[in-house]
Amino acid sequence: MADTPTDADIEAVTRQLGRYPRGMVAVGRRCEVCGTPLVTVTRPLVEGRIPFPTTFYLCGTAAVRAASHVEAAGAMAAYTEMVQSDPTVRSAYHRAHRIYLAFRHELARRLGDTEEHIEGISAGGLPVRVKCLHALMAQSLAMGPGVNPIGDLVLERVADEFSPSVCHCDAA
Structure with a gap:
């Protein structure tokens, strides 16, 4: 939560x-060129009552567009198969899950939010399984390489279309 959003970030x-x-509540990753937010950090309870x-x-x-292209190409099934059949990937993916939960728990604790509505999720x-490449890619961008193996693979796959070190922020 070190990167508190400014009014310009929210806009x-x-x-x-x-x-x-x-x-x-924070910017999880910015464009390395212009500083525009690429990933937000969102509290577990929006407006103090709505689960998120x-x-x-x-x-x-x-x-978002790059992740959507990979999803539209049907890659989620192949990534799910990888998670289910490769013990190394499965272990790393489970670790990414635990890291995600620990981060959210600390965020909830700091903000006074509850997590009963999403406990363990x-x-x-x-x-x-692999359900949303946007969320997995966001975790990789926010937490860095080596945390989420599938998010990392998606970032590698879309490198010609998206990279946080190449500014596409004004592109339509």
Whole structure:
């Protein structure tokens, strides 16, 4: 939560999402060129009462588009198969789930939010299947390489279309 969003960040994310980013408490990752938010950190309870389980929310337009292209290509089934059949990937994916839960728990503790509504649930299908590449890519962007193996693979796959070190923030 070290990167508290500014009014300009909230305006940028509002433009990206087409709506106000309810529950945004930090910027999880920025464009390395211009500083525009690519990932938000969202509290477990929005407005103090509405459950919101997606802690790391992918908001950068080019990043969202890139993840959508991979999903549309049907990659989630192949990634799920990888998680279920490769013991190394499965172990790393379970670890990503535990790290996600620990981060959200600390966030909830600091903010005074409760987590009963999402206890043991992270995002993106963790820890047993691949459901949302946006959430997995967001975790990799926010927490860095080596935390979520599937998020890392998606980032590698979309490198020609999206990279946090190449600014696409003004692209339509």
